Amino acid sequence: MATDVISESGDRSDFWQGVRLSMPVVVASAPFAVLFGALAVDNGFSVLEAFLMSALVYGGASQMVGIQLFGQHVAPWLIVLSIFAVNFRHVLYSAGIGRRIAHWPVIQQVLGYFILTDPQFAVAEARAQSGQTVGFAWYLGLGLPVYLFWIVESALGALFGKLIPDTHALGIDFLLPIYFLGLVLGFRKRPLWLPVVIASAAASIIAYKTVGSPWHVSIGAVAGVLLAVILPPHHSGVKARP
Amino acid sequence: MSTTFWIIIAGAIATYLTRIGGHLVISRFDTIHPRVEAGLNAVPAAVLTTLVAPELLNAGPAEWAALVVTAVVSLRGGLMAMFLAGAAVLIVARQFVG
Numbered sequence: 001m002a003t004d005v006i007s008e009s010g011d012r013s014d015f016w017q018g019v020r021l022s023m024p025v026v027v028a029s030a031p032f033a034v035l036f037g038a039l040a041v042d043n044g045f046s047v048l049e050a051f052l053m054s055a056l057v058y059g060g061a062s063q064m065v066g067i068q069l070f071g072q073h074v075a076p077w078l079i080v081l082s083i084f085a086v087n088f089r090h091v092l093y094s095a096g097i098g099r100r101i102a103h104w105p106v107i108q109q110v111l112g113y114f115i116l117t118d119p120q121f122a123v124a125e126a127r128a129q130s131g132q133t134v135g136f137a138w139y140l141g142l143g144l145p146v147y148l149f150w151i152v153e154s155a156l157g158a159l160f161g162k163l164i165p166d167t168h169a170l171g172i173d174f175l176l177p178i179y180f181l182g183l184v185l186g187f188r189k190r191p192l193w194l195p196v197v198i199a200s201a202a203a204s205i206i207a208y209k210t211v212g213s214p215w216h217v218s219i220g221a222v223a224g225v226l227l228a229v230i231l232p233p234h235h236s237g238v239k240a241r242p
Numbered sequence: 243m244s245t246t247f248w249i250i251i252a253g254a255i256a257t258y259l260t261r262i263g264g265h266l267v268i269s270r271f272d273t274i275h276p277r278v279e280a281g282l283n284a285v286p287a288a289v290l291t292t293l294v295a296p297e298l299l300n301a302g303p304a305e306w307a308a309l310v311v312t313a314v315v316s317l318r319g320g321l322m323a324m325f326l327a328g329a330a331v332l333i334v335a336r337q338f339v340g
Binding site for chain 1 (some may be wrong): 244245246247248249250251252253254256257258259260261262263264265266267268269274276277278279280281282283284285286287288289290291292293294295296297298299304305308309312313316317321322324325326328329332333336337
């Protein structure tokens with residue numbers, strides 16, 4: 001009984017620790033949620049449809065691409081394929097995070113993968129790297145506020161989108177790159193960090209110029225991961241196991 | 243149900259498949275080869291870099307200033323301090339250089 005109480009209060013403090021870490025993500029993603037709602041209505045979505053897309057797809061960049069194509073009357077299957085292409089990087093995330101959350105009950109894992117966004121993955125991976133367990137309560141504390149704010153702000157943007165002031169002066173178009181740069185730098189102590197960053201940056205810029213968006217993300221990511229696979233294991237700090 | 247609705251449902255399923263797919267593939271193997279593990283460890287830096295790098299092509303003085311300050315603060319501060327410092331520099335710099 002006593003241990004139940006301790007683990008319950010531990011879960012609660014883990015949850016709130018996650019909530020604290022979610023705050024920069026909530027701030028950085030807010031403008032995009034509002035912008036998405038406004039653009040969705042502009043491109044022919046109803047307010048309910050904008051809300052549903054945020055609640056069910058829950059992937060900012062892919063939602064933007066989806067509504068843009070929808071507005072251009074592109075074939076539905078091509079819109080879905082584009083959403084898939086933009087989100088393809090998550091395959092790598094789920095391959096990586098699976099090692100950290102394999103001890104959760106299956107239903108928690110099913111939910112955990114649903115909210116596996118860029119920051120969710122990066123912050124959870126950083127916690128695992130620091131030697132702490134990635135528990136469900138902590139993970140939910142990190143992800144739930146971001147999700148709730150995202151869907152509510154999407155609906156607000158859809159309802160009141162026409163009132164948005166000059167977004168450039170407020171810098172909102174560049175908030176996510178700033179946040180992502182901080183996340184990249186947070187992993188700088190990992191083996192092979194610099195070579196991987198250089199390979200991914202070079203490959204993604206070349207792909208961006210040639211193949212075009214959104215494929216530059218997958219191509220750049222694969223370049224960095226492949227480099228880490230190809231280099232001899234003594235560089236990558238992973239010991240061979242029997 | 244409207245076409246829009248079905249696009250949203252199909253887009254949601256496609257997205258969820260990407261979010262669980264990598265795990266479903268990896269979990270089929272009993273042991274993970276050291277090289278695969280090295281590759282998985284490189285995922286955060288590799289993917290997140292691709293979300294930043296192309297932005298540098300269009301970045302002006304204000305954006306560069308923000309990124310440099312973000313990088314410097316990240317050496318010492320936490321995620322929130324770094325983000326707020328970078329955002330503050332960006333907003334102030336854009337008032338001057340647009």
